[in-house]
Amino acid sequence: MLKGDVVIVGAGPAGTAAAYVLAREGAQVYLLERGRQPGNKNLFGGAFYCQEFAELIPDFLDEAPIERIITKRTLTVLGERNWVDYELNSTNFANQPYNAVTVLRPKFDAWFAKKACQQGACLLNNTVAVDLLWENGKVVGVETDRPDGKIYADVVIGADGATSLMARQGGLANPKAHQYMALGIKQVFYLQEEEINKRFRLTPGEGLAREFLGGLPVIGGGFLYTNKSSLSVGVVIQLESLQDKMVQVVEVMEDFCRNPAIKELVAGSIPVEYGAHLIPEGGYHLLPKLYTDGMLLVGDAAGLVLATGFTFEGMNYAITSGIMAAKAILKASRNKDYSASSLKEYKSLLEESYVLPNFRKCRHIPELLANHRVHFAYPEILTKLAENNFKSDAKVRQALLGQINRELTGKVGKKVVLVDLYKAWRFL
Amino acid sequence: MKEIDYSKYVKQLIDGKLLQVKTRVNNKSHIKVDQEVCRGCVEKICVFACPAGCYQVVVGVLKFSHDGCLECGTCQVVCARGAVKWGYPQGGFGINYRFS
Numbered sequence: 001m002l003k004g005d006v007v008i009v010g011a012g013p014a015g016t017a018a019a020y021v022l023a024r025e026g027a028q029v030y031l032l033e034r035g036r037q038p039g040n041k042n043l044f045g046g047a048f049y050c051q052e053f054a055e056l057i058p059d060f061l062d063e064a065p066i067e068r069i070i071t072k073r074t075l076t077v078l079g080e081r082n083w084v085d086y087e088l089n090s091t092n093f094a095n096q097p098y099n100a101v102t103v104l105r106p107k108f109d110a111w112f113a114k115k116a117c118q119q120g121a122c123l124l125n126n127t128v129a130v131d132l133l134w135e136n137g138k139v140v141g142v143e144t145d146r147p148d149g150k151i152y153a154d155v156v157i158g159a160d161g162a163t164s165l166m167a168r169q170g171g172l173a174n175p176k177a178h179q180y181m182a183l184g185i186k187q188v189f190y191l192q193e194e195e196i197n198k199r200f201r202l203t204p205g206e207g208l209a210r211e212f213l214g215g216l217p218v219i220g221g222g223f224l225y226t227n228k229s230s231l232s233v234g235v236v237i238q239l240e241s242l243q244d245k246m247v248q249v250v251e252v253m254e255d256f257c258r259n260p261a262i263k264e265l266v267a268g269s270i271p272v273e274y275g276a277h278l279i280p281e282g283g284y285h286l287l288p289k290l291y292t293d294g295m296l297l298v299g300d301a302a303g304l305v306l307a308t309g310f311t312f313e314g315m316n317y318a319i320t321s322g323i324m325a326a327k328a329i330l331k332a333s334r335n336k337d338y339s340a341s342s343l344k345e346y347k348s349l350l351e352e353s354y355v356l357p358n359f360r361k362c363r364h365i366p367e368l369l370a371n372h373r374v375h376f377a378y379p380e381i382l383t384k385l386a387e388n389n390f391k392s393d394a395k396v397r398q399a400l401l402g403q404i405n406r407e408l409t410g411k412v413g414k415k416v417v418l419v420d421l422y423k424a425w426r427f428l
Numbered sequence: 429m430k431e432i433d434y435s436k437y438v439k440q441l442i443d444g445k446l447l448q449v450k451t452r453v454n455n456k457s458h459i460k461v462d463q464e465v466c467r468g469c470v471e472k473i474c475v476f477a478c479p480a481g482c483y484q485v486v487v488g489v490l491k492f493s494h495d496g497c498l499e500c501g502t503c504q505v506v507c508a509r510g511a512v513k514w515g516y517p518q519g520g521f522g523i524n525y526r527f528s
Contacts, residue, residue: 034516034517034519034520035520035524036520036524039525040523040525041522041523041525042525043525104527105525106525106526106527106528125519125520127519128516128517130515145519162501163500163501163514165515165516181505183479183500183502185479186528187445188527188528227527230527239477242476242477243471243473246471246473246476247476248438248475248476248481249476249477249478250438250442250445251438251441253479254441272448272527273448273449273526273527273528274445274446274448274449275449275523275528276480276500277498277528278500278501278502278505
């Protein structure tokens with residue numbers, strides 16, 4: 001049995017950020033990790049939007065295991081035997097402070113946890129929190145799967161990811177969150193660093209983040225990120241859409257990798273790792289309750305993944321939420337009051353930062369992205385229009401609006417398109 | 429009841445991919461599936477949704493194996509009948525990502 005000030009369930013970016021700040025301010029922190037090492041059980045695309053991180057660890061770029069600095073962003077719309085790219089190349093993104101970098105989670109999370117330990121946090125690997133401990137309706141600690149494994153603390157932070165058992169046991173989970181739960185399936189391909197530079201036209205050290213729309217039999221999207229000497233490729237599938245189109249998800253993944261647009265990008269590479277992880281994409285409307293007596297939720301466990309369609313932001317929100325949670329707990333500890341009314345400070349801090357305002361601003365996006373026309377009809381029409389406009393086939397040219405009209409006829413009602421455009425405009 | 433054709437091709441795909449995942453299998457399964465509930469299920473969406481192919485229909489009966497489980501949590505989300513009692517493997521067991 002152990003006793004501490006704070007016990008944090010999950011040594012991912014959110015839990016570790018909280019542990020770092022709390023330990024730095026002198027709190028006794030137990031940081032639990034069910035894997036052999038932090039990062040072993042974590043998986044993401046992905047891109048890490050790291051500007052805020054520099055405020056926590058200013059010289060992290062000198063020592064953190066970073067893969068590439070993202071200077072090239074592409075959105076690819078996949079059509080029938082064709083595809084259209086919308087690409088940004090930014091030399092601005094190549095300068096500090098970097099907007100986003102790619103990382104590999106087993107390396108990064110392990111490094112970050114080590115930093116938290118250097119501040120004084122106690123990392124307990126190979127430890128699963130199986131239950132919350134309660135006293136008089138208040139959370140007072142966790143039961144772990146270690147012998148004599150109870151850990152008592154003033155506050156428990158649930159940082160155990162998208163499937164958060166802590167959220168469920170704490171009565172905080174949002175039962176409707178399943179509606180927009182997505183499954184990310186990822187394949188890492190080894191490819192020599194110089195070949196990646198050549199193939200993707202990258203300056204050494206710089207990288208690409210690419211998203212794919214269309215081309216899947218279900219609602220979802222594809223992704224490709226460049227690491228130093230590997231490619232992270234995969235699909236994100238909205239689980240609800242599997243109810244309509246029952247297709248095995250591994251087949252979706254395999255077909256995606258075989259799509260001509262992707263096949264040429266991974267040619268000659270060696271598949272080295274496969275994995276899958278859930279992504280909470282419900283956004284603002286489907287967030288769980290963020291706190292209760294003696295407990296807070298951070299990171300994916302708090303539903304804090306912002307999926308805008310162009311970008312997936314999880315790590316940055318996880319880290320900021322961890323920092324805010326730590327600040328709220330430090331304030332609560334001054335009055336020795338860890339009740340819900342005291343821990344409410346955590347939500348207030350999220351409101352005052354960029355976190356909750358951004359989630360509120362993007363609250364319509366999950367609904368927009370769940371629109372099947374966005375994934376099937378529109379990509380098909382967009383790619384056809386693009387192809388038409390580059391074609392010259394001895395026929396009388398048709399004006400763009402006429403072409404759009406022709407493509408829509410019989411497939412999508414014009415009123416429907418206008419409603420979709422209005423919904424998208426609401427976000428813009 | 430509809431027999432779901434778990435094609436050889438999909439099985440081969442999954443096996444090939446799971447070979448790439450470093451894992452430490454615990455004898456005890458961390459996921460319990462209630463066969464009584466599964467008997468009445470026609471759609472068996474778990475078979476389609478699991479990225480590790482842990483759920484298979486063999487001679488009309490649902491079979492679950494935790495060996496290749498990627499611990500993603502998909503099965504407990506998609507099963508509308510509550511047949512899946514989901515949990516994490518014992519600390520230190522299960523998947524061990526190297527590059528994710």
